[in-house]
Amino acid sequence: MIDGVTDFWDKLLGAQPDPPGLLVLLTALAGFLAVSFRPVWRVARNAVTIAHEGGHALFALLTGRRLRGIRLEFDTSGLTLSSGRPTGPGMMLTLLGGYIAPSLVGVLGAWLLGGNRITLLLWLAVALLLLMLINIRNLFGVLSLVITGAIVFAVSWWASDEVQAAFAYAGVWFLLFGGVRPVFELQALRRRGRMPESDADQLAHITHVPALFWVGFFLIVNLVAVAAGAFLLAGQWLPDTV
Template sequence: MDGQSIGALWDRVTGAQPAPHGWLVLATGAAALLAVVARPLWRVTRNAVTIAHEGGHGLAALLTGRTLTGIRLHSDTSGLTLSYGQPTGPGMVLTAAAGYIAPPLLGLGCAALLAADRITLLLWLTIALLLALLVRIRNAFGFLSVILAGAAFFLVSWYGTAEVQAGFAYLGSWFLLFGSVRPVLELQYQRRRGEGGDSDADQLARLTGVPGLAWVTLFLVTALVCLAVGAHWLLPEDPASF
């Protein structure tokens, strides 16, 4: 690939694309909400939230100087991130807290890129993040899940029309924003039933002395704030776009 081709590719990735029609933004939002609230769909789509959740744990572990040994994604939509370092202290707290905070923040970041009409850049950044995660995956199901997700983003970004790319990007952003709320509610439901003893919130309670319910509240407030701000950025301001 010569310099001119590289420059053209760079311009394609970093340049702005036309904003999609308002009906497409609403349609993808409705589809994402359905994928979260419909139990049969959620059993499958929740894997995407798990990828972001475990990726958040992994990134926080690396940023705080812990040794990240691997990430596992399971077919029941659960996951496990293993890291070594000080068993207590700020690094361990940030690593434990990052799981439920990562998906809504990632969704908010996606919404910010889409508000700036950087659709292609969003798709390629997602591919880069999935590749970075892939090298840390330590089980077959997790490897397959990340490969399939990355392949979907690549195919859409390389072969999809502008409208297909926009629809895919908006659908993913809406899904992260909506999909970040339900796992927190499920977490508290499990805790009320006495099944969440090893959850992130309860680990944080043991590490900090702050009650687990306070951590669940933090996770939920983060998800709801990101949803509200992200929706404001995603929804078109001009009624004529509908």
Template sequence: MVSIDGLADLWNRLLSAQPDPPALLVLLTGLAALAVVSTRLPWQIARNVVTIAHEGGHALAAVLTGRKLHGIRLHSDTSGLTVSAGRPTGPGMILTLLAGYVAPPLVGLAGAWLLGGNRITLLLWVAVALLLAMLVVIRNVYGVLSLLVTGGVVLAVSWYASPQVQAAFAYAGVWFLLLGGVRPVVELQRLRARGRMPASDADQLAGITPLPAFFWVTVFALVNLASLVFGALLLAGPLLTGAGLTG
């Protein structure tokens, strides 16, 4: 049985602010995330995290707009599918379709805000909680395994790793979500231009609104780029102050 003092210690650990990270750590984790996003094989592996956030965005928007969420499927080719029931048109369906591509960088922006306040442990635990909540609505084996592995890694880092490793992991993850939200939009438009994604989120939005699919791709791009800029500014606090550059 957990004592009151134990719960208090756990709560303090969760909400306490960690020291400012070295500026070099912020810079190197950003460069590492950029390298992953820019290279083929690392991107194909790490993109599963972006897919989890993408489908989670669809699911959350569906629930918040009153649609009935039937489940989420994650696939080994890094694609995914979120199924919900409700009106096929209207604001609820529009927001549900819109939420997918903008979710990863918006999650990254929220993470950058927490890191800006040095709430590294809180960020990691929130990530675990969100992954566990998403696990309830996963409807295929690969999806369950993806969430268990991802959540297990985050939990292990938050519980066993040193503060320095936690900081590096958290900053790398947030940088990756901010940067990794941009590439799928570029890929989406390239595939659309070749006629290979006729049922994309953008095309579905075009089908239920008077606006063309390219308009919605542009909205995705603008939201994601804005999230990247503001998130980068939040993360760059130690860089701007020069903390840790001189030892």
């Protein structure tokens, strides 16, 4: 019994072998193409929405707001409701958390991958999905999180080290790149008057700073996150490519 528990923790917290440098580069290309190719993006974007709404929820809880629920929709949109003061730092940070969350999660993942903690990364993803599931308030949201969590768990439990590495790196690259595109989509919709209550517009109402400033803020943070994530992963491919 004790040996089994020890083996489990060793597997969870231990470092996996260094992945081939080519794998890191190919998964980066796969993540970029998944974000760039519209038919793939329309499906895969759901993972970004999960991170986006999770960001709203996390910042709401960290600032003392009461989380009322999260909805994930079939069209990859989402909604996170919290109660508390309608203005002030708590509401501001809650609104800020959405568009920057996918890229920041990607940076965290890149940091773990930089230390070859692939299994730990996958299990943390499962744990976060389960915590988020508690607050989901619609059927599609439940199905989306259960299916996503089941896939991640299956890879972490049964897949080989090589498959785990490919899955983890592709997921991290996708979140890094996937945090950028929604910002451009946000501004395109705003320009056509189709998102008058966007996060950026709500921030503008609270802070009296133009919404375009907040769109630019989202973009800068996410681009810096891509650069930081690439830097953290650089050591994984440079030794094999020089």
